[in-house]
Amino acid sequence: MIETRLDDVENIFKDLRESFNSGTTKSLSWRKKQIEQLYKMCDEQKHVFASALNDDFHRPSFETLVFDCGSIRNECTHALNEIDEWVRDKKISDAFAFAMLDKYIHPEPLGIALIIGSWNYPYLVTLSPLVGAIAAGNCVILKPSELAPKSAAIMAAMVERYLDPSCVRVVLGGADHVQVLLKGDINKVFYTGSTAVGKIIMKAAAEKMIPVTLECGGKNPVYIADDANMEICAKRIAWGKAINCGQTCLAPDYILCSKTTENRIVPEIIKAWRQFYTDTPFNSESYCHIINNRHFERVKKLINQNKVVHGGETDSENNYIAPTIMTDVTENDDIMREEIFGPILPFITVNNEEEAIKFMNNRDKSLALYVFSSTKSLAQRIINSTSAGSTCVNDVIFQIAPPSLPFGGVGASGLGSYHGKYSFDTFSHQRTVVYAPNWTEPILSKRNPPYNPTITGL
Numbered sequence: 001m002i003e004t005r006l007d008d009v010e011n012i013f014k015d016l017r018e019s020f021n022s023g024t025t026k027s028l029s030w031r032k033k034q035i036e037q038l039y040k041m042c043d044e045q046k047h048v049f050a051s052a053l054n055d056d057f058h059r060p061s062f063e064t065l066v067f068d069c070g071s072i073r074n075e076c077t078h079a080l081n082e083i084d085e086w087v088r089d090k091k092i093s094d095a096f097a098f099a100m101l102d103k104y105i106h107p108e109p110l111g112i113a114l115i116i117g118s119w120n121y122p123y124l125v126t127l128s129p130l131v132g133a134i135a136a137g138n139c140v141i142l143k144p145s146e147l148a149p150k151s152a153a154i155m156a157a158m159v160e161r162y163l164d165p166s167c168v169r170v171v172l173g174g175a176d177h178v179q180v181l182l183k184g185d186i187n188k189v190f191y192t193g194s195t196a197v198g199k200i201i202m203k204a205a206a207e208k209m210i211p212v213t214l215e216c217g218g219k220n221p222v223y224i225a226d227d228a229n230m231e232i233c234a235k236r237i238a239w240g241k242a243i244n245c246g247q248t249c250l251a252p253d254y255i256l257c258s259k260t261t262e263n264r265i266v267p268e269i270i271k272a273w274r275q276f277y278t279d280t281p282f283n284s285e286s287y288c289h290i291i292n293n294r295h296f297e298r299v300k301k302l303i304n305q306n307k308v309v310h311g312g313e314t315d316s317e318n319n320y321i322a323p324t325i326m327t328d329v330t331e332n333d334d335i336m337r338e339e340i341f342g343p344i345l346p347f348i349t350v351n352n353e354e355e356a357i358k359f360m361n362n363r364d365k366s367l368a369l370y371v372f373s374s375t376k377s378l379a380q381r382i383i384n385s386t387s388a389g390s391t392c393v394n395d396v397i398f399q400i401a402p403p404s405l406p407f408g409g410v411g412a413s414g415l416g417s418y419h420g421k422y423s424f425d426t427f428s429h430q431r432t433v434v435y436a437p438n439w440t441e442p443i444l445s446k447r448n449p450p451y452n453p454t455i456t457g458l
């Protein structure tokens with residue numbers, strides 16, 4: 001793994017601060033040009049990006065082309081269409097008492113933003129927030145995950161080639177590098193990764209009062225009502241659980257449903273997986289593997305072979321774990337103790353939606369919560385009775401796609417949100433500006449001592 005020399009980090013900060021102070025990134029034409037270049041990079045280099053991730057963890061090209069490169073390009077297009085409106089000062093009309101003041105909200109960049117990424121969608125989780133950081137007029141340091149080294153190295157090379165290196169830099173390395181970066185001259189931290197490390201980041205940022213956005217994970221529950229369309233539901237869950245080998249922050253983590261529904265849906269999910277990956281997913285070019293041996297061992301340990309009704313095969317040499325279903329799972333099973341982040345789908349039976357709500361509310365707030373039902377009021381009741389970062393009814397993961405919707409967690413699954421205007425706001429300070437005209441002095445002078453309470457009605 002190529003790493004940035006820790007001694008160089010100080011100079012990177014110096015260069016970026018100089019660029020920021022020069023006002024380069026505040027120019028609207030600079031911002032647009034950089035976003036256009038980012039689009040171009042994710043278009044022209046998409047196959048290079050995909051090939052690096054295939055080397056890193058057998059990631060099928062399609063998944064990189066669509067979920068990383070396609071989504072980043074959507075984010076760029078959306079930003080380019082909207083940025084003129086986003087950067088505009090927003091005039092505020094107010095109650096009569098303040099009508100005499102000329103006032104507006106002026107969005108200003110925070111300065112130098114540090115974007116720290118996870119390895120599972122390494123381009124998406126770094127370059128998608130980068131769109132908002134640039135749109136808001138910041139200088140940026142990107143720190144991709146060291147666990148996907150080929151993609152991190154390619155990202156560094158391409159960012160240097162396509163973007164303005166005086167304002168956007170990539171630092172390669174792991175936790176030690178993050179620790180050094182957090183001590184540097186930064187004004188914002190945008191972090192994607194586990195909740196445990198999120199807490200470390202937040203603590204370090206708190207020392208310097210640096211605002212943070214934390215995009216973390218958790219166990220995303222799915223409730224399947226008895227009236228759901230089983231065939232469609234099965235296909236969508238099978239897809240969402242197995243893409244990227246289950247290493248997706250929004251993947252369905254576990255299923256809550258009645259025994260009757262379990263008996264109907266399990267064969268449908270198995271059928272869908274066979275259609276996607278054949279009977280031997282190991283040989284499928286469409287099936288991804290686990291990122292490394294440490295995570296392979298972690299996920300493998302979560303499988304209780306006595307409860308496996310499908311899959312369960314593993315291959316340590318290739319970090320391969322087959323799409324797997326476990327039934328009769330209880331909350332005391334190992335698989336329910338942590339975010340699975342692998343292709344294992346546990347089923348827990350509940351008698352009705354009340355039990356499902358109670359189960360979900362007894363756990364940390366998740367990044368996503370899914371409901372499958374043909375009854376809108378039932379889905380609505382679950383939404384109203386629970387809390388989660390986002391919800392998709394009758395599908396999974398798809399809520400991340402529209403760039404106009406905020407994406408983020410709540411509670412243990414994260415802090416703050418991004419995408420589109422929400423990214424712009426995340427990387428901006430909303431500065432209040434008030435012009436107090438001189439002609440108002442006769443009115444304003446009433447506030448001066450010696451005080452006369454009768455004029456205020458006090």
Ligand code: NAD
Nearest residue numbers: 117118119144145174175178193194197215216217218249
């Ligand atoms: P991770 O927390 O191990 O690493 C994330 C980043 O933090 C990496 O860049 C890493 O170098 C850095 N890091 C690791 N340990 C550190 C330490 N002690 N001090 C400072 N920095 C440190 O996470 P991961 O394994 O790369 O990603 C998986 C997690 O990310 C899952 O929980 C998943 O749900 C979550 N995730 C969330 C989203 C989202 O948008 N909410 C997206 C993708 C992944």
